[in-house]
Amino acid sequence: MARFAGKVAIVTGGANGIGAAVAARLAAEGAKVMIADIQEPASTCDSVAFIETDGTSARQVAALVDATVAKWGRIDILVNNAGLGALSETPEMEEELWDKVFAINTKAIYLFCKYAIPVMRAQGGAIINVASISGLGGDYGMGVYNASKGAVINYTRSLALDCARDGIRVNALCPGLIETAMTALTVARPADREAWLGPIPLARMGKPEEMASVIAFLASDDASYMTGSILTADGGITCHTGQPNVPARRKLREQQG
Structure with a gap:
């Protein structure tokens, strides 16, 4: 299948994990992919290039966008995947940690959108922001991560409104x-x-390739009527209120007599 033949994508944080799986998936389906990361990917090829980029630097992001256009002439897909986690309760959290997490998790998305959207307007396209289920609820000791990913989710909605007139979908x-x-x-x-x-109903971790499948769908024409959508791929954990499994506990009591 070559759903992305003739398309050009930027994938941030594409050297490892989910980002690497996304870059490989898009390239396998015909896209030219520019990886933006502070780490070098394991390999590149004719259809996958890499430029070391600090996503919190406007100068470096603008240069990456310019280089992508110079190399392949357009940008159709932007996958804002780079992110940083943090574990610290608020009274003990250093101010620098708060600023660093927000810079990587939110400012970088803003900067890549700022410089890529004007290029994408020529033909439309798709932006996929990788947030987290931690942006949909709270976690112990993860306030700054929760806040930053919650910001990504609502920024996605606002961006979808602003970009719809240009044929750019944002999910x-x-x-x-x-x-x-x-x-x-x-x-x-x-x-x-x-x-x-x-707590995960499917009782396992997800695989980066499974996330890449969802992102490829959102980037494709198969999702042509989707914008401003917030999709979860979490093995079912967010469908649970957090209350105990009452039927299971009842069976346990019956077995124990």
């Missing part, structure tokens, strides 16, 4: 726990793995 993906190098340590101990996977 957000909210992943749950995804199997990447970043999360490997989180679930390394059996007890920790049980704590993280226990």
